[in-house]
Amino acid sequence: MASRTSSRGRRAARPRVAPAPAAPSASLDRTQKLDLYYYMRLTRSLEERLVNLYRQTKVIGGLFRSLGQEADAVGSAYALDRTKGDFLSPLIRNLGAMLVQGAQPLEIIRQYMAKADSPTRGRELNIHFGDLERGFIGQISHLGDMVPVMAGVTLSFKMRGQDRVGLVYVGDGATSTGAFHEGINFAAVQRCPLVVIVENNGYAYSTPTSKQTAAADFRDKALAYGIPGEQADGNDVLATYDVTKRAVDRARRGEGVTLIELMTYRRKGHAEHDNQSYVPEGEIERWAATNDPVDRFVAHLTGTEGVSPDELAGIDARVGREIDEATDLAEQSPMPVPADALTGVYADPPSAEAPWYRRGVASAVTAHERPAAWGTFNG
C-alpha cells in the first residue's frame, strides 16, 4: 500500500473550525511586511549562494536548504519581540528565523566555510550557532534536545519574573524522540512561556510523516500535554505570523506552552547530497508551481498591498549586494589555527594539553594523509 503521503499527496492546513478573531498581522504596517519579504528573499538567495560555494567545494561538509519553507521560519520568528529579549532555538531549516533574530549573512557563510572567525571558530557546522545577546541558541544534531533546553531557558524567564518568551522549532521527525516528549511535558507542567513549533514538511530525511506517527495531525499531540494545539499554513507568511503571535502573546500573559504545527513542504533533500529518490513523482514540482511561499507573498504584496514590482526588485538588489559583500569577506577569512582546537573545553582549565607527540606541531596533517575520498577539504 502506498503511504498516506504519497497516496493523498501533501495536505494543506486543516481549516480552522471557528473563525479567528482579528488577525495580528492586520496591524503589521507596510514596512514590516516588506521586512518579511526581505528576510524570505535573503534566506532563499543566501542559500542559493551557498549552493554555488558548495559546488565550488568552498563549503565544507553538507549543505542544508530550506527552499519552500522560508515563510514558516520568517513569519514565526517575526512574531517574537526582540526589544523584550525574546529567544529562539532554530532547527536546520530555520535559517530565516535566525536572520530575523539578527544573524548576519557573513556569519552564515563563514560557518559553512569553517573559517577561524566564524561564530563557532570552526568548531561546529552550518547554522549550528547562537548568540545569547541577540537571543538565539545553537542547536545540536540530536533532534528534540532543544525542547528541554528551551524549557530551561524559559523556566529562567519565569523564575526571574522576566517578560520574555521562547520559541523552539522541531521537525515532524523530532516529535518521535523522547527528548521532545520530556521537554514539552516539562514545560507544560511548569507553564513555561514557550512556543513549540512543529514544522511538518513531509519528510524526516527520507521518512514520510506517515511512518513517523499514526496521529492524523501533529497539533493533536498538544491534547496529551494539556496545552493548546494550533495548525497553520506554513507557506503563508502572514498566517504563520498570526498563529505564532497569538501563542507568543499567550505565553507572555503567563498562560504557558502552545504547540503549533506549520504545514509546509521540503522541496530539497535532507541535504544537498540527497537525490530525493523516495519522493513520489511530480510532488516537488507541484509544490514549486502552486505553493511557493515567496511567490505567494509577492502576489499578496503586489496585489493586496499595492507594492510595485520595482520596489521588490530594489529589495532583491539589496539582498544580492549584501550576499556579495558577505561572500567576498568570508572568502578572505583565514582558516583556524590548529592548536585553537584545544582551547575552551572548560572555563578552567582554559586549554587542554596536546599529546606529547603533537607539542610544537603547527599543522597535523600533510597532503598524503587526506585522500580525496575523505571530503572536499584540501587546505
Add this chain to the structure above:
Amino acid sequence: MAETTYLEAIRQALFEEMDRDPNVFVLGEDIGAYGGAFKVTDGLLAKYGESRVIDTPISEAAIVGAAAGAAHMGLRPVCEMQFIDFISCAYDMLTNYVATARYRAFLPCPIVVRGPSGGYVRGGPFHSQNPEAAFLHTPGLKIVYPSTATDAYGLLKAAIRDDDPVLYFEHKYLYRRIKEELPGSDHVVPIGKARLAREGKDLSIITYAATVWKALEAAEQMEKEDGLSVEVLDLRSLLPMDDEAIVATVKKTNRVMIVHEDTRTGGVAGEVTARITEQAFAWLDAPILRVTAADVPLPYSPPLEDFVLPQTSDIVTVARQLAAY
C-alpha cells in the same frame, strides 16, 4: 562541635549555597514535598519555595536539558537523579549537549548533576550503579566522588560554584555510616585534587568513594598482620584527575594497586594505570594490579552481591601479592 553525617553534609552544603546565591536552585523527582528518596533535600522546599525547589516529571533528559537552558541564562541548577542509575536516561543530554556547550557554542553551562550511587546495599542491578566510567571520556564534564563527609560538603560547594558542568556522585552506603566534624563553615574542596587518606611507604592503594574505607580497613589489617606500611590515595576527583598526586605516591612506594567498586573492563583503574605507565613507569617495581567488581551486572541477593563487589579481604589478598612481588 557535633558530628555531621555524609548525607547531612550534602544537605548542609545545599542550604548554604542556596542562601549564598539566589541563582542556585534544585530540581528532580520527589525532591520537594517528599524531600527526596533519601531525604537529602529535606527542608529545602519549606525554606526556598516551589520556584527554587522543583518537583519534576520522571524525565531525566528534561531535568538535565532544562538545567542546561537555565544555566545558559545565568542560573546555577543542581539536578538530582533519584538514583544515579537513571543518569543513563540523560546520557545524550549530558554528553552531546551539556559537555559540548562551552566548546562548540561558548555557552556557559554551570550545572551539577548529583545522585545516590553505588552498591553494598542489596539494591540490585538498577539501584547500585557506579556510572563514572561512562562519563570519564567525555571532555567538557567534571566528575567528583567523595568518600568523607568533609569532602561531600566541600566538593558540592566547589561543584555548584564551578563554571562547568559537574557530575557529583554520592555513595549511598556512606550516607549515614560516615560522620565526622566538619572543618568549619564554607570549607570548599578544590576539584581535581586527590586526598592522601593514609600515609605509607611499602605500597599504594589508589581508590575513591566507598572502597576508600575498605582500603583503609585493609591497610590497618596489613599493618598489624604483615607489618606493611600501606598508603591510601583517595582520588575524590576523577575528571580532572590528579596526576601529580598519583605520580607522587608511585614514586614513594613503587608498588601500586587500584581499587574501585565499578566493574573492571573500561573502568577508571585502566585510565589510572595508563597514566602511571606514561609518567612513572621507571619508578615501578611491580605490575599495577586492580581490585574491582567482576564484569557482571550487579546482582541483588547478598551472597551474590558480596561475591561480585570488592571486599576488604580481596584488597588484602592482592596487596600481599603486590608487596611480595
